[in-house]
Amino acid sequence: MTYQGTVALITGASAGLGVEFARQWAERGADVVLVARRLDRLEELAAGLEKRYGINAHVIAADLARPGAAAALRAELDARGISVHTLINNAGFGSYGAFVRQDASQINEMIQLNVVAVTELTRTFLPDLAADGRGALVTVASAAAYQPTPAMAVYGATKAFVLSFTEAVGYETRTSHLRVLAVSPGPVGTEFFDVAGSRNAAVGRMATPEQVVTATRRALERRKTPPSIVAGLGNRISTLASTLTPRRVTLAVSGRILKASFPSSTTLPAANRT
Numbered sequence: 001m002t003y004q005g006t007v008a009l010i011t012g013a014s015a016g017l018g019v020e021f022a023r024q025w026a027e028r029g030a031d032v033v034l035v036a037r038r039l040d041r042l043e044e045l046a047a048g049l050e051k052r053y054g055i056n057a058h059v060i061a062a063d064l065a066r067p068g069a070a071a072a073l074r075a076e077l078d079a080r081g082i083s084v085h086t087l088i089n090n091a092g093f094g095s096y097g098a099f100v101r102q103d104a105s106q107i108n109e110m111i112q113l114n115v116v117a118v119t120e121l122t123r124t125f126l127p128d129l130a131a132d133g134r135g136a137l138v139t140v141a142s143a144a145a146y147q148p149t150p151a152m153a154v155y156g157a158t159k160a161f162v163l164s165f166t167e168a169v170g171y172e173t174r175t176s177h178l179r180v181l182a183v184s185p186g187p188v189g190t191e192f193f194d195v196a197g198s199r200n201a202a203v204g205r206m207a208t209p210e211q212v213v214t215a216t217r218r219a220l221e222r223r224k225t226p227p228s229i230v231a232g233l234g235n236r237i238s239t240l241a242s243t244l245t246p247r248r249v250t251l252a253v254s255g256r257i258l259k260a261s262f263p264s265s266t267t268l269p270a271a272n273r274t
Helices: 016-027 039-053 069-080 104-132 153-172 192-196 209-220 233-244 247-257
Strands: 007-011 031-036 057-061 086-089 136-140 179-184 228-230
Touching (some): 007 104, 031 039, 039 057, 057 069, 069 104, 136 153, 209 228
Parallel strands (some): 086 136, 179 228
């Protein structure tokens, strides 16, 4: 794994894990491309990284949930003459509540950002990443990827996609020098739960962004990078247990832990009744 002389593209870089990914890569000598919607936060982060670590930090304000965002981002980088050696697919969000009550437009936006954008960004940059081979492809999945998640049904499903997708791409590119890793954190002390709308989604011990990103980086720096990791011992134990437990039991336990409550059939929206 090489940092010095490479460029890392980090999505969702305006807060939380994205900020920490940028900091740790810059600390080791990598230039960074910071992508998120909030330009003011990106510019503040870029200025701080350049001053502290002497690297180049490029800022691109973009809404990756919009169709065609990956192609537009690639075109912007090409226009600036910037080549990317590491792609960190960190942008994503979740929402909490019964699926039937969740806003349809928010569901579509979640799928677009968590699934479509990750897929399109990876497809756009993977040929160059694999050909160069000095960097990495990292996607942020979730401990929620390992079992169904009532009250966060769509979010858990999107992260299951991310986990499976990344591991498969890693296998396909195994003859290159590119390191491919899916990292699955449990709850992390970020803005995630404010956006999700409930602290009930915070199951287990809360990790810091530094802990998660450090675990990611150490996995990438191993002689042989694993296809995926679960960050945190407690999360590793719980995800292992979920794979060994009958699906019906796992589902029931997950629903109780997430404190999932759902409307009765008599209170469902009329359009959803059968």
